[in-house]
Amino acid sequence: xxxxxxxxxxxxxxxxxxxxxxxxxxxxxxxxxxxxxxxxxxxxxxxxxxxxxxxxxxxxxxxxxxxxxxxxxxxxxxxxxxxxxxxxxxxxxxxxxxxxxxxxxxxxxxxxxxxxxxxxxxxxxxxxxxxxxxxxxxxxxxxxxxxxxxxxxxxxxxxxxxxxxxxxxxxxxxxxxxxxxxxxxxxxxxxxxxxxxxxxxxxxxxxxxxxxxxxxxxxxxxxxxxxxxxxxxxxxxxxxxxxxxxxxxxxxxxxxxxxxxxxxxxxxxxxxxxxxxxxxxxxxxxxxxxxxxxxxxxxxxxxxxxxxxxxxxxxxxxxxxxxxxxxxxxxxxxxxxxxxxxxxxxxxxxxxxxxxxxxxxxxxxxxxxxxxxxxxxxxxxxxxxxxxxxxxxxxxxxxxxxxxxxxxxxxxxxxxxxxxxxxx
Amino acid sequence: xxxxxxxxxxxxxxxxxxxxxxxxxxxxxxxxxxxxxxxxxxxxxxxxxxxxxxxxxxxxxxxxxxxxxxxxxxxxxxxxxxxxxxxxxxxxxxxxxxxxxxxxxxxxxxxxxxxxxxxxxxxxxxxxxxxxxxxxxxxxxxxxxxxxxxxxxxxxxxxxxxxxxxxxxxxxxxxxxxxxxxxxxxxxxxxxxxxxxxxxxxxxxxxxxxxxxxxxxxxxxxxxxxxxxxxxxxxxxxxxxxxxxxxxxxxxxxxxxxxxxxxxxxxxxxxxxxxxxxxxxxxxxxxxxxxxxxxxxxxxxxxxxxxxxxxxxxxxxxxxxxxxxxxxxxxxxxxxxxxxxxxxxxxxxxxxxxxxxxxxxxxxxxxxxxxxxxxxxxxxxxxxxxxxxxxxxxxxxxxxxxxxxxxxxxxxxxxxxxxxxxxxxxxxxxxxxxxx
Numbered sequence: 001x002x003x004x005x006x007x008x009x010x011x012x013x014x015x016x017x018x019x020x021x022x023x024x025x026x027x028x029x030x031x032x033x034x035x036x037x038x039x040x041x042x043x044x045x046x047x048x049x050x051x052x053x054x055x056x057x058x059x060x061x062x063x064x065x066x067x068x069x070x071x072x073x074x075x076x077x078x079x080x081x082x083x084x085x086x087x088x089x090x091x092x093x094x095x096x097x098x099x100x101x102x103x104x105x106x107x108x109x110x111x112x113x114x115x116x117x118x119x120x121x122x123x124x125x126x127x128x129x130x131x132x133x134x135x136x137x138x139x140x141x142x143x144x145x146x147x148x149x150x151x152x153x154x155x156x157x158x159x160x161x162x163x164x165x166x167x168x169x170x171x172x173x174x175x176x177x178x179x180x181x182x183x184x185x186x187x188x189x190x191x192x193x194x195x196x197x198x199x200x201x202x203x204x205x206x207x208x209x210x211x212x213x214x215x216x217x218x219x220x221x222x223x224x225x226x227x228x229x230x231x232x233x234x235x236x237x238x239x240x241x242x243x244x245x246x247x248x249x250x251x252x253x254x255x256x257x258x259x260x261x262x263x264x265x266x267x268x269x270x271x272x273x274x275x276x277x278x279x280x281x282x283x284x285x286x287x288x289x290x291x292x293x294x295x296x297x298x299x300x301x302x303x304x305x306x307x308x309x310x311x312x313x314x315x316x317x318x319x320x321x322x323x324x325x326x327x328x329x330x331x332x333x334x335x336x337x338x339x340x341x342x343x344x345x346x347x348x349x350x351x352x353x354x355x356x357x358x359x360x361x362x363x364x365x366x367x368x369x370x371x372x373x374x375x376x377x378x379x380x381x382x383x384x385x386x387x388x389x390x391x392x393x394x395x396x397x398x399x400x401x402x403x404x405x406x407x408x409x410x411x412x413x414x415x416x417x418x419x420x421x422x423x424x
Numbered sequence: 425x426x427x428x429x430x431x432x433x434x435x436x437x438x439x440x441x442x443x444x445x446x447x448x449x450x451x452x453x454x455x456x457x458x459x460x461x462x463x464x465x466x467x468x469x470x471x472x473x474x475x476x477x478x479x480x481x482x483x484x485x486x487x488x489x490x491x492x493x494x495x496x497x498x499x500x501x502x503x504x505x506x507x508x509x510x511x512x513x514x515x516x517x518x519x520x521x522x523x524x525x526x527x528x529x530x531x532x533x534x535x536x537x538x539x540x541x542x543x544x545x546x547x548x549x550x551x552x553x554x555x556x557x558x559x560x561x562x563x564x565x566x567x568x569x570x571x572x573x574x575x576x577x578x579x580x581x582x583x584x585x586x587x588x589x590x591x592x593x594x595x596x597x598x599x600x601x602x603x604x605x606x607x608x609x610x611x612x613x614x615x616x617x618x619x620x621x622x623x624x625x626x627x628x629x630x631x632x633x634x635x636x637x638x639x640x641x642x643x644x645x646x647x648x649x650x651x652x653x654x655x656x657x658x659x660x661x662x663x664x665x666x667x668x669x670x671x672x673x674x675x676x677x678x679x680x681x682x683x684x685x686x687x688x689x690x691x692x693x694x695x696x697x698x699x700x701x702x703x704x705x706x707x708x709x710x711x712x713x714x715x716x717x718x719x720x721x722x723x724x725x726x727x728x729x730x731x732x733x734x735x736x737x738x739x740x741x742x743x744x745x746x747x748x749x750x751x752x753x754x755x756x757x758x759x760x761x762x763x764x765x766x767x768x769x770x771x772x773x774x775x776x777x778x779x780x781x782x783x784x785x786x787x788x789x790x791x792x793x794x795x796x797x798x799x800x801x802x803x804x805x806x807x808x809x810x811x812x813x814x815x816x817x818x819x820x821x822x823x824x825x826x827x828x829x830x831x832x833x834x835x836x837x838x839x840x841x842x843x844x845x846x847x848x849x850x851x852x853x854x855x856x857x858x859x860x
Contacts, residue, residue, distance in 0.1 A: 011453075011529070033451050036794040080727075086718040086779070089786030091794075108793035137730035144684040145733055145751050148581055250681045252575035288494035297561075302569045323572065353498035360501030360525045367452050369797065394531065422682060 008387040010394075011366055015376070015386045016210050022221040023198035027376040027386065028213055029205045031369055037111045037206030038369040041122050042102035042377045044201075045194035047172040048314065049099075049231045054193040058232070061190060062181040064139075064174015067096040069187050071135050072127055073103070081121040090114040098168050099313040100381055106370065111208060112216055119202075119220040125191045127184040136179055143173050150251045150419045158257045158319065158417035161245045165234040168315045197224035203376035205369040233314060238263075238413065245417045256327035258334070258416040260409055262316040267383035268392075270311065275358065275393040276404045277309040277318060282354035283346055283401070284337055285320065291337045300330050313381065318408065327418050338409050346405075351398045362390045433806075435815060438645065439652035441630040441660035445806055446641035453529050455637030456799040457541055457644060458521035459548050460807060462630040464663040465516040465598045471570075471605025472613055472621035473518050477507030478566040479558055479618060480520060484543070485550035496543065500536045501525040505543060511603040512811060513665030513697075513742025518625060520548055523799065526638050537639050541647055549626070549651045557615040558622075567610055574604050578681070581848060585687035586749060589846040592677050593691040597666060599743050626655045630663070632810050636799050667697040667744040669839070676845045685733075686754040687848040689747060690764060695839030697744030698812045704824050705832035709840075710739040710746055711784040712833060713771050718783045720767040720776070725750065731760045742811070746840055754849045761845065771837045774830065781830055789822040 002019040018026040047067065051060045074081045074094070085092045090107035092114075103122050107114050146152045159169040173179075204213055240261055265273055285291050285307055295301040305322035324330050365371045379386055432448045463473055487493035497503045507520035522544045524536050552559055578584050587602075594600035625631075631652075635644045671693055696706040714721035714737030725735040735750035752760045770776065795801040795818040809815050 031451070035796045082717040082722075086716075086783035086786070089783075089790045091787065091790055092717070106790075106794065108790050134730055138726065138733055141685060141733035141751060141753065144753075145582075147684040150579055250581075250683065251579050253572055255579075282498070286498070288491055288498045290491070293491045297565055299565070299568055302572055323576065353495060356500075356531070357498045357502030359531070360503070363501075363525055363529050364454050367454060367799070 006386055008390070011363065011387060011390060013366055013387065018214060020197075020217055020221060023196070023224045024200055024202060024217070024221055025380055026202045026213070026217060027204070027380065028208060028210045029372050029376060029386070030208055030210070031206055031372070034207045034369060035108050036106050036369055037108070037204070037208055038104065038106045038373045039115055039118055039202070039204045040102050040104040040373045040377050041118050041202050042100050042200060042381075043195050044099070044199050044313070044381050045101055045190070046097050046099040047170055048167040048233075049194070050167055050170065051232045052193060052229050053232055054229045055227060059189065061186055062174065063170050063178040064172070065182055065186065065190055066101055067173045068135065068139060068179055068182050069190055070094050070096045070101050070103075071139060072131060072187060073122060073125060075131055076121065076124060076126045081117060084117045084121070085114060088114045088117065090117075096172055097312075098172065098315070100377065102374070102377060104373070111206070112212055115204075115213065115216050116220060119216065122195070123220070123222055125188065125195070127187040129184050132182060132184055132187070136182075139173060139179055140176050143171070143176055143179075146171070146173065148249070150249045150255050153247060153249065154255045154257050154321065154417050154419045155319070157245045157247055157419075158259050158415060161242050161415035161417055162240050162259055162261045162317060163315075164237060164239070164241050166236045166315055167233070168312075193229040196227065196229070197221060198226070199229065201377050201380045203373045203380070205372040205376070240413060240415050243415050245415070246420060247418075248420050248422050251419060251421050253323045254325060254327060254421065255321070255323055255419040256330065256416065257319055257321035258327075258331045258414060259310075259317045259319045261413045262311075262318065262408060264311065264314050264316045266313070268388070270382055271384045271388045271392045273316070274309050274311060275389060276396055276400050277408065278358045279351070279354045279393070279396055280401050280404050281307040281309070281318065282357055283350050284341065285334060286354060286357065288353065291333060295330060295333060300324055300326055300333070327416060331416050335409070335411070335414075338405070341405060346398060346401060348398060351401060355393065355396060359390065359393045362393055433815070433817070434641070436645075438633070438649040440657040442633065442652050442657075443810065444633045444635075444645050444648060445810070446634070446645065447636045447802060447806075448638065448641060449636065450638045452637045452799060453526055454523055454799060455526055455537055455635065455639045456521060456523045456803060457544055458519055458634045458803055459544065459648075460632045460634070461518040461625045462632065462663060462811065463516045463518060463625070464661060465511060465514045465601050465603065467601055467609070469621065469624075470516060470601055470603060471609035472618055473516055473625075474509045474604045475563075475566055475570050475610065475613055475618060476518055476622055476625065477509065477520055478570060479562050480547050480551050481505065481507060482562045482566070483552045484546035485552075486546055487543070488552045493543070500539055501530060503536065503540050505540075505547065509603050512808065513740070514598040515663050515665065515742070515811065516603050517807070520544060528638070538643060541644050545647055545651050549654070551622070553619065557619045560615055563613065563615045563618055567613060570604060570610050571607055574602065574607055574610070577604075581683055581685075581687055582749070582751070585689045585846060585848045586747065588677075588679065588848070589689040589691045589747065589844055592675065592846060593745075593844040597668070599665070627657055628659055628661050630660050632807055634803050634806065636802050665697070665742045669693055669695045669744065671841045671843045674842050674845065676847075678847045678849060680849055680851050682851050683848065684850065685751045686757065686850065688750050688752050688757060688760055689846045690761070690842065691844040691846070692746040692748075693841050693843050694739060694744045694746045695841065696836055698741050702832065702836050703741055704821070705828055705836040706839075707739055707741070708784055708788060708825055708828050709771060709833045709836040710737050711788050712776055712780055713737050713768060713837070714748060715784065716787040718780070718787070720770060721748065721764065724767055725760060725763050729759070729763060731756045731763065735760075735764070754847075757847060757849075765842065768837070768840065772834065772840075774834045778830070781833060785825050785828070788825050792818040792822040792825075
């Protein structure tokens with residue numbers, strides 16, 4: 001079994017990485033003296049993977065199936081995983097995102113027992129027509145809850161305006177109609193295609209013993225078939241669908257998101273793009289910027305204003321959002337500020353401050369076993385080292401930021417999404 | 425597993441009605457300093473107290489301009505200086521805090537801690553004033569923001585429904601007051617009246633100051649002791665929470681806004697509140713009832729009957745209330761309500777297994793012990809402890825829960841009485857809100 005230790009002297013952290021002989025990658029980042037332990041067992045399978053090639057077959061599945069599968073995996077013939085975790089006192093959960101599905105728990109005692117439960121139930125699928133029908137009611141409720149959520153809607157509507165073909169725009173839980181097409185057979189198909197240890201990762205953080213974890217892995221991991229699944233995406237052109245989308249919901253002040261579609265990346269390139277873009281965004285519209293002050297004091301934005309580089313496996317976009325009575329004006333001011341910076345240049349002091357801010361916030365991440373374990377799983381799936389983001393951020397130069405400023409923001413790759421109050 | 429927080433916690437009075445609590449903990453890479461004023465929640469003062477942190481954050485002596493202040497914070501590795509108000513029982517807590525990278529992790533071994541502590545001190549004690557009043561522009565801008573925040577309370581339907589049941593249930597009690605104030609009260613605030621509210625905080629309001637993280641607290645304690653020593657403090661405002669244990673009539677309220685998923689929130693008088701001796705038993709009883717995925721509510725209302733996506737109970741220990749919150753389809757309202765009440769009867773009758781009791785205790789124990797790993801959670805926990813007049817660690821609270829038995833849980837559960845049922849449901853014409 002291949003293993004190595006990755007250290008960061010700067011952060012005073014260490015990660016043990018094992019490539020288990022069943023094919024599973026395991027990462028352990030010990031946190032001495034911590035009370036809570038966190039484990040996450042994830043697969044490189046999310047809402048975007050609704051079309052894939054497996055064992056020679058080109059398969060398309062209903063929207064929302066990855067999320068549906070996540071709900072059902074907790075169930076087995078004689079009960080569910082929550083009942084098992086009840087005995088160890090662990091707090092368990094799971095989530096499906098665009099490009100991965102993760103099963104996790106945190107606990108302050110009986111860590112090995114909880115880990116055994118996690119490894120066991122995720123490797124033991126059990127789906128029947130009856131259990132599928134029952135879940136349709138519950139997930140139907142979840143879908144309706146998200147339909148009312150203005151933050152969720154303004155974001156997904158933006159994705160729909162930016163992306164012509166890419167499935168990142170599909171609602172993660174699907175629709176009530178699409179989930180009605182899900183059957184136990186389809187769930188098994190997706191399970192065996194994607195829940196293959198070669199496609200998965202186990203990440204642990206806390207006051208844990210790596211040897212004990214590896215013993216548990218040896219005991220419970222079942223060797224995986226070597227079949228490789230490949231997700232298939234239609235080509236996504238650089239151009240967007242439309243530059244404005246609007247919806248009315250029960251809100252008091254309009255919500256907005258505007259976004260700039262970008263070319264996706266993985267590995268070092270992804271880490272670099274994320275670090276540079278975060279620093280650049282701080283300079284353009286962070287709360288120490290003149291733009292922020294103008295917009296804030298004139299009442300065009302408030303403390304809910306935020307900016308983010310939204311990226312994952314096969315998609316990337318800069319997203320800016322908040323509440324405003326005049327979203328178009330906020331976007332125009334933002335675009336004007338970009339032009340001003342291109343012409344006038346960036347002050348060295350502004351760059352230094354932005355860089356320190358991004359660096360400082362990245363370091364803070366390592367205080368939380370939850371953020372560490374989730375970070376390790378994302379990093380693995382994206383081919384990024386466990387400490388690479390911090391190191392990359394510390395080495396960004398002002399030239400890097402200029403290059404990014406000039407190539408990323410293009411009037412043609414930008415769309416605005418607004419959620420307006422009902423009486424407007 | 426070491427109970428680090430218990431070993432290194434120190435608490436001392438530094439002024440009349442002010443304590444400084446420090447927890448030195450080398451596991452963290454950040455430090456948190458917070459100043460929390462403890463005021464009685466009253467309609468006359470709620471809005472001004474809510475506005476204060478927003479206006480204070482806009483500048484201080486040394487950095488009178490908001491952007492200059494924010495620039496300084498960015499230089500200090502993106503230190504976060506923020507504040508706001510929260511409600512615990514009938515107390516309004518006005519907080520200002522700074523969270524920053526510890527000196528050991530800076531790129532050039534800089535003393536970020538002392539600069540951040542000084543900024544926080546200055547923001548609280550030396551704001552930007554003109555002739556003893558706040559600046560009109562600052563007050564106007566933040567009044568507008570606070571008004572928007574109050575209006576925005578409707579956006580998230582889950583928290584809106586939770587807020588509405590409290591307003592209805594406690595409409596004649598201080599607990600029913602919105603901790604952000606009302607739109608009207610906010611609009612009446614002037615730069616002078618806000619300055620008076622600020623003076624009241626410094627001169628007459630109890631305060632709890634915290635430093636949590638790897639740093640040595642000595643300098644910080646001295647800094648805040650000096651700051652408070654320059655203020656004349658007398659007649660510290662008292663605060664208390666009135667607990668009502670009986671219910672005369674159950675009220676049902678139905679409110680309609682265009683939503684896809686209805687929210688059912690039920691408010692109960694728990695009959696037990698701090699400092700009663702059975703608060704821990706009530707916490708455990710509500711956990712058995714609806715505090716985890718193995719509790720009665722999740723297992724029955726969600727899993728068995730598929731009536732909802734979420735269904736859980738929460739205990740508010742200062743005021744002695746319990747709430748059950750669930751997201752349902754309006755058609756299932758009666759079914760869900762009946763099943764929730766039926767499950768409560770099960771707990772009252774002792775119809776829960778030894779396992780159910782044990783699992784609830786384990787789940788509580790787990791959630792208490794995890795508090796030790798987060799700066800913010802430690803701050804929140806010890807603030808709550810000090811408000812109840814104690815200084816128990818999360819581990820000690822966990823130990824107490826483990827010792828409780830079935831009888832204690834049944835005893836506590838039988839004090840719970842239904843008071844108010846609130847349903848937030850959709851409007852008659854189904855707005856199938858699609859994007860254009």
